[in-house]
Amino acid sequence: MAKEVGTASAMLNALARLGRTGLNALERLGRGHLLFVSMIAGAASLAARPNLLVTQTYNIGVLSVLIVTVSGLFVGMVLGLQGFYVLSQFGAEESLGVMVAASLVRELGPVVTALLVAGRAGSALTAEIGLMKATEQLSGLEMMAVDPIKRILTPRFFGGLVAMPMLAAMFSAVGALGGYFVGVGLLGIDDGAFWSQMQNKIDLHEDVYNGVIKSFVFGVVVTWIALFEGYDAMPTSVGVSRATTRTVVHSALAVLCLDFVLTALMFGE
Amino acid sequence: MKNPAVADGETLVRIRGLRFSRSGRRIFDGIDLDIPRGKVTAVMGPSGTGKTTLLKLISGQLRPDEGTVEVDGLDVHALSKGELYRLRTRMGMLFQSGALLTDISVFDNVAYPLREHTRVPESMIRKLVLLKLEAVGLRGARDLMPSELSGGMARRVALARAIALDPMMILYDEPFTGQDPISMGVLVSLIRQLNDASRISSIVVSHDVKETSSIADYLYIIAQGKVIAHGTPAQIDAAQSPWVDQFMRGLPDGPVRFHYPAWDLERDFFGEGSGDG
Numbered sequence: 001m002a003k004e005v006g007t008a009s010a011m012l013n014a015l016a017r018l019g020r021t022g023l024n025a026l027e028r029l030g031r032g033h034l035l036f037v038s039m040i041a042g043a044a045s046l047a048a049r050p051n052l053l054v055t056q057t058y059n060i061g062v063l064s065v066l067i068v069t070v071s072g073l074f075v076g077m078v079l080g081l082q083g084f085y086v087l088s089q090f091g092a093e094e095s096l097g098v099m100v101a102a103s104l105v106r107e108l109g110p111v112v113t114a115l116l117v118a119g120r121a122g123s124a125l126t127a128e129i130g131l132m133k134a135t136e137q138l139s140g141l142e143m144m145a146v147d148p149i150k151r152i153l154t155p156r157f158f159g160g161l162v163a164m165p166m167l168a169a170m171f172s173a174v175g176a177l178g179g180y181f182v183g184v185g186l187l188g189i190d191d192g193a194f195w196s197q198m199q200n201k202i203d204l205h206e207d208v209y210n211g212v213i214k215s216f217v218f219g220v221v222v223t224w225i226a227l228f229e230g231y232d233a234m235p236t237s238v239g240v241s242r243a244t245t246r247t248v249v250h251s252a253l254a255v256l257c258l259d260f261v262l263t264a265l266m267f268g269e
Numbered sequence: 270m271k272n273p274a275v276a277d278g279e280t281l282v283r284i285r286g287l288r289f290s291r292s293g294r295r296i297f298d299g300i301d302l303d304i305p306r307g308k309v310t311a312v313m314g315p316s317g318t319g320k321t322t323l324l325k326l327i328s329g330q331l332r333p334d335e336g337t338v339e340v341d342g343l344d345v346h347a348l349s350k351g352e353l354y355r356l357r358t359r360m361g362m363l364f365q366s367g368a369l370l371t372d373i374s375v376f377d378n379v380a381y382p383l384r385e386h387t388r389v390p391e392s393m394i395r396k397l398v399l400l401k402l403e404a405v406g407l408r409g410a411r412d413l414m415p416s417e418l419s420g421g422m423a424r425r426v427a428l429a430r431a432i433a434l435d436p437m438m439i440l441y442d443e444p445f446t447g448q449d450p451i452s453m454g455v456l457v458s459l460i461r462q463l464n465d466a467s468r469i470s471s472i473v474v475s476h477d478v479k480e481t482s483s484i485a486d487y488l489y490i491i492a493q494g495k496v497i498a499h500g501t502p503a504q505i506d507a508a509q510s511p512w513v514d515q516f517m518r519g520l521p522d523g524p525v526r527f528h529y530p531a532w533d534l535e536r537d538f539f540g541e542g543s544g545d546g
Contacts (some may be wrong), residue, residue: 065492141367143328144382145354146429 032228035149039227042147042154050154052155053162059165060121060223065170068116072104072171076178077110079103079165083179084187096189097198100179102174105202105211109172110200111259114218118251119162122226125156126247129230130240138231149156153227160226165212173212208265217258279468281306282327287325287336289319296322298494299336309464309471311485313478315525318472318491324440327472328360329353335441337519341437358386359440361431364444366502367423369415375402375426376411377434382433401429405459421452425459432463438470440461445477453477457484478517482506490516492525 046053083099129152132138138148176198183189202208226247235241273508282304289297296319297309304310312320325331327338330347343356366397369378379398383389389397402408415423423446431439438528441460461484463473475481481490482502490498490505498505498513505513515523530535 135371136366137370140362140364140370140427141332143357144385145357146381146385147354214329215499247352253435 006081016266028232032224032231035153035228036224036229037225038149039154039157042150043158045150045192046155046158049155052123053158056155056159057162058159059083060117060125060159061167064117064120064167067120068113068167069086069174070110071112071116072174073178075108075171076100076104076175076180077182079108079175080179080182080187082191087232093187093189094193095197095201096179097176097194099200100183101176101198101202102207104172104175104179105207107259107263109168109175110211110218111212111255113168113171113215114164114222114255117160117167117219118222118226118248118255119159121163122222122247122251123244125226126158126230126233127240128237129153129156130233130243133205133231133233133239134235134240148212149231153231157223157227160223161216163187164222167210167213168215168218186248192196206267210262212264214259214262217262218255221254221258225251225254273368279305279426280305281341282472283337283339284327285337285339287326287338288334289322289331291322295494297326297333297336300491300494300496301424302474302489302496304407305466306470307468309460309484310474310487310489311481312489312491313475313481314365314491315476319494320476320491321442323491324362324442324472324474328357328362328440339546358382359437360412360435361434361436363424363428363439363441363444365430365443367415367420369418369427369430371415373414374411375407375413375418375468377413378415379411379425379430382429382430388432395443397433398429401433402426402453404432404463405429406455416451419452421455423450424448424452424456432467432469437465438472440471441467441475444473445454445475445480453480460484466482478519510512518542 017048017153079100080096083096083103084093087095087099119247132148132152138152139147139152180194184191229243229247229250230240233239280303281321282302284300284302287297287300288295302312306386312323313319322331326333327345329338329348334347340356341359343352345353345356348356348530358371369375370381372383379401380394383394383397387394399408399411404429407422407425407429410422410426411417414427418426428439444456444460444496448456458471459481460471463469473481473485482505485502488499488502488505489496493513498508498510500508506517508517512524514520515525533540
């Protein structure tokens, strides 16, 4: 009898823990959405201080150019090698330019750029905001009657939105050059065929615009997650460290999951 | 607990029936306080009694479960965000950590509230900032970054920033914690001088008995969610309460126990789960 009571009690405790976890997750989701609305509502304040937006676009965008372009170059070169191997089996190696460009513009450009930005700029944003919270800088702004969401978070959010599509475009452009170096320079594909097939088959609306839309959506999601995790972090060293890890993990999962959804919506039959 | 030394019109902060809990723990259980204008009022108590929380409730950073906090006749927690921000431009707060913005210089930190809330030309801002820095003895440190300041200097810069808009009241959160004797002496005299020179009202939250008593006009002692004593430093010093006596003299044991509540010693060392077989 006592054993049965003990088992029932353990099950109830497990159920209560599950319920608490679910409620906490819902509460965090709610706080995240409230922050998102507050940042959108704070957009008007940027008009009075455009230099804040320029500074954050520089921090998130320009400072990520090196890692994005170097990664883009290598991804493009690998695509060139792998594409050549597959296409040459069908005697279609002249189509390497199309394959490299389509892969980059439609998928790899937006996705890999978002993952790189999440790792470089997203983690830095979370750590910065989390430390500002831990060192009472956000409370200090509040006490100076300055809204930290408008002054600190909103410029970073819109900086991320502006930077992401431009970085993805750079990734794709440098990646195409990487494919060109390997395909034309090393493997001997015809120079004219590489570029002309790319030009003929890559559609501005179908491929380029959809890629831009993807990178814009990833910009929103990655920057939002990074800022929310920092703003919601426990103000301790462990709290900031965990928040930074969550930013990278959640951003990566969100980008890959959203990529599937967007691809299905854009290119599905 | 109405302050008998404060006439009704002279009350700047009036707290009534304040109850506040966090993570299921009761921090304040119905406290009443009156903070007079133009005086230095200290709120003292051991660590963890909610002194910083009290400042956050007064400044509207936290919302109480019950009770009211009035500042200059305004119910802080009934104000809209805009009204609260307007009220905060008349308050300054010195945070325990200083809370300086780390990516801008000392000068820009002190200029920050002036640039945010006034339309004063930059030449005038320069003069005002240098005046405030002169008042805290750091005019020469204007070009330093916060990372180049010692703890005491950072707190003085934060004080210069807190008085940048000439507030009616300054809230000091543990201003003496972690300071060397010289920095502590500087801060003690600065708080008193600023209060007397500008008739700023000061609320000092601290557990440093000697320094706080030396500058306070009136003391409140908080423990276990309640105000357990209040009066002038001389009245508190003469109080008969064993609790107040333990706190003011820093006795290791008394009504506040040295040991955190625990199970019986025998049970921990020799009972079930002790690891002794």
